[in-house]
Every structure is written in structure tokens, then in C-alpha cells.
Amino acid sequence: MMTRFMIYAFFVSCLLNCELVKAQSASEAIESVQPKVVKIFGAGGLKNLANYGTGILVSPDGHIATVWNHLLDSDAVAVVLNDGRRFYGRVIGTDSQKDIAILKIDAEELPFFDIGSSVQVGPGTPILAFSNVFKVATGDEPVTVMQGVVSAKTELAARRGRYKVPYDGEVYLVDAVTNNPGAAGGVLTTMDGRLLGMLGRELKGNNNTWLNYAIPFPVLKQSIEDIIAGRFSRRDDLLAAGGEPSESDYQSIDFGFVLVPDVVARTPAFLDKVIEKSKAEEFGLRPDDLIVFANGELVQSIRTFNEILDQLIPGDDLQLIVRRGDDLITVQFVVPRK
Known part of the structure; x- marks a missing residue:
């Protein structure tokens, strides 16, 4: 007949064995992963x-x-x-x-x-x-x-x-x-x-x-x-094939400026032109300003900047940090409705 102590010892042994099995399983998982x-x-x-x-x-x-x-x-x-x-x-x-x-x-x-x-x-x-x-x-x-x-x-x-x-x-x-x-x-x-x-x-x-x-x-x-x-199609691929942009597809001109031509894989995001009477002109942006950050993301190419624009929806903010000479200038747009 089992005493209370024997029953207690049995359950403690079971718990310890369970924990040992769990530890061994985790250790094996770590070695595998x-x-x-x-x-x-x-x-x-x-x-x-x-x-x-x-x-x-x-x-x-x-x-x-x-x-x-x-x-x-x-x-x-x-x-x-x-x-x-x-x-x-x-x-x-x-x-x-x-x-x-x-x-x-x-x-x-x-x-x-x-x-x-x-x-x-x-x-x-x-x-x-x-x-x-x-x-x-x-x-x-x-x-x-x-x-x-x-x-x-x-x-x-x-x-x-x-x-x-x-x-x-x-x-x-x-x-x-x-x-x-x-x-x-x-x-x-x-x-x-x-x-x-x-x-x-x-x-x-x-x-x-x-x-x-x-x-x-x-x-x-x-x-x-x-x-x-190699069968994944991005939205910019569809546009290049002649598709029409949706309401959430923004371009730099929607904010009042045009970037330099994107001629190489990593073309820097320099402003080529600022549209007259636009928000960009109102904020003081100028040709040759370089966009270095957009909404907190590092911008090292026009392609990267367009990726960020793809994420915007009407009413969002678009905060840009641009470099002009040795100065960093911050401007903030409200994303317009199309």
C-alpha cells in the first residue's frame, strides 16, 4: 500500500522527468534551428x-x-x-x-x-x-x-x-x-x-x-x-506594362516635385524640379535637394522612395528630410486624396 510520501515522491519524479524532456526538446530545437x-x-x-x-x-x-x-x-x-x-x-x-x-x-x-x-x-x-x-x-x-x-x-x-x-x-x-x-x-x-x-x-x-x-x-x-x-509581380511592374495606378499609387509629382530620371539601379533621390504654387514650393524645397529620409526610412535610391510612396494612404503624413549642402531640412506633407 502506497503512503502519502510515496505518492508525493512519485508525482515529483513525474514532474521532474517532464521538465527534463522539455529541456531536452528545447535543446534539440535550438541545435536544429x-x-x-x-x-x-x-x-x-x-x-x-x-x-x-x-x-x-x-x-x-x-x-x-x-x-x-x-x-x-x-x-x-x-x-x-x-x-x-x-x-x-x-x-x-x-x-x-x-x-x-x-x-x-x-x-x-x-x-x-x-x-x-x-x-x-x-x-x-x-x-x-x-x-x-x-x-x-x-x-x-x-x-x-x-x-x-x-x-x-x-x-x-x-x-x-x-x-x-x-x-x-x-x-x-x-x-x-x-x-x-x-x-x-x-x-x-x-x-x-x-x-x-x-x-x-x-x-x-x-x-x-x-x-x-x-x-x-x-x-x-x-x-x-x-x-x-521568378513569378512575383509588383505594382510598379504592372504600371510599366501599361496598367493604370490605383488611388493609393502616389508619385513625387503628387507632392509638388519631380525627381531626376531613374536611369540606374540606385539613382539618388535628387529633386529635379519643384512645381510652381505647390506645397513643395511653399515648404521651400528646391532643385538639387537630396531626399535622405522619408517617414523615418533611409532613402538611398529613387526606387526606395517609390516603395515608401506605395505604402501611403490618403490622410497619412509624409515627412521628408532633405540634404541641401551641409544642412538637413525637414518638411511634412499631408497625403492628398486623388
Whole structure:
């Protein structure tokens, strides 16, 4: 006959064994996930913009998914693998509405995430978050791993500064401080390493508190596959083919100025002409002014500036910081209705 002490000891033993199994599962997950996470180094270093970030391998042939941001607006984006090998990556496609970009490095037979096998979970699910937050890794050092739980699965309602972000779909909100400098493009997994979502940018919710969130991979799957396969069509591609702009497609002339011709891949966003009696003229903009920031994003080319314009909706603000000689000048437009 079992005594109370024996019953108590039995339950304690069961609990300890369960915790041991969980610890072993998490340890195995970390060992499995780390080789599929990469460190990215590119543009930044101005206005507190970090020049480092995170990405994940999504094919054995060197395709990397990450968040589309200023980091990729550079002639040379460096990618460092888990084992310390260094490659130069190129952007092969972006989906600005889902805030995602795909890089390609010249490498083969790499460990990778099968995005088609991602799972969906509900609130209370324990998770692991992997990222190069605060530039903890530059070579073969492992990226940071955080532990937490999914606190909610809901639609994203957030702004970057005063400006609405382009993605407003479903996200996992996480009870862990996951979204910090360098973390964007990292990965959220279950405790046993199953793929959940991609860590997003540093954003504040409508209540002005910082959000810790990830975009579920089922939302990103189609865009990733289409970009890799070369069948993804962006809105500017449709316009070039003769399509008509919608009400949300803005150009620089809608704000009273014209940019220099976009003749190379990274043409700087210089003003070529300011329209008479326009808001741009009223704000004192001049030809040869160089747009360096738009709504807090670093602008290193006309193409980047047009990407930012694509995200605008009527009534939003468009804040520009332009360089004129050694001076930085700030102007702010209200996005007009067409």
C-alpha cells in the first residue's frame, strides 16, 4: 500500500522527468534551428538605424527570407552563416505589402526551413525566438534565443513613429521582448523547433506601447515561393506594362516635385524640379535637394522612395528630410486624396 510520501515522491519524479524532456526538446530545437538562421549586415548607421539584422534560409540553394527595410538598400549586403562563412547577397524580390524581401547568396546544400511545413498555434503556446538582436553575433557565434509564449493571435494595428505600416494582417503577439534592433527577419518556432513566423520590425501599437510580434509563415508562403520562382509581380511592374495606378499609387509629382530620371539601379533621390504654387514650393524645397529620409526610412535610391510612396494612404503624413549642402531640412506633407 502506497503512503502519502510515496505518492508525493512519485508525482515529483513525474514532474521532474517532464521538465527534463522539455529541456531536452528545447535543446534539440535550438541545435536544429541555429544553422538555418543568418546574420545580415548592410546599410544603416545614421539616425540610430542599425546596420545589422537577421534572416532565415528558405532553400538549400541560398535563398534567404528577411524583413524589407533600409538594411537592404546597399550595394553590398553581407550575409554570415551560422558556421562563420561570409557571402554577399543580392535582393531578388520584395513584397512591400507583406514587409518581406528575399536575398540570394551563391551557396548550395545549406540547411533550410521548409516553409510549407509551418504550423499554426494559439494563445498560451510556448515559443522560441531566434535573432541577431543587438548584434550579439558577427561571425560563427550563435544568434540570441529567447523563450516566451504566444499571448494572442490578432490583426496588426501599429504605426512606425506617426506613420501607418503597410502590413495589417494577422500576427502572433508574443510575451517576450523579441522585437529590438537587429531582430527583424528572425524566426519564431515552437519549443520543439517547428516553424511559426518571422519577427517583424520595431513598432508601436495604437496604445503607444512597443509590440513584440511575428508574421505567421502561412501569410508569407506564397510571396516567398513566387519570388524564388521568378513569378512575383509588383505594382510598379504592372504600371510599366501599361496598367493604370490605383488611388493609393502616389508619385513625387503628387507632392509638388519631380525627381531626376531613374536611369540606374540606385539613382539618388535628387529633386529635379519643384512645381510652381505647390506645397513643395511653399515648404521651400528646391532643385538639387537630396531626399535622405522619408517617414523615418533611409532613402538611398529613387526606387526606395517609390516603395515608401506605395505604402501611403490618403490622410497619412509624409515627412521628408532633405540634404541641401551641409544642412538637413525637414518638411511634412499631408497625403492628398486623388
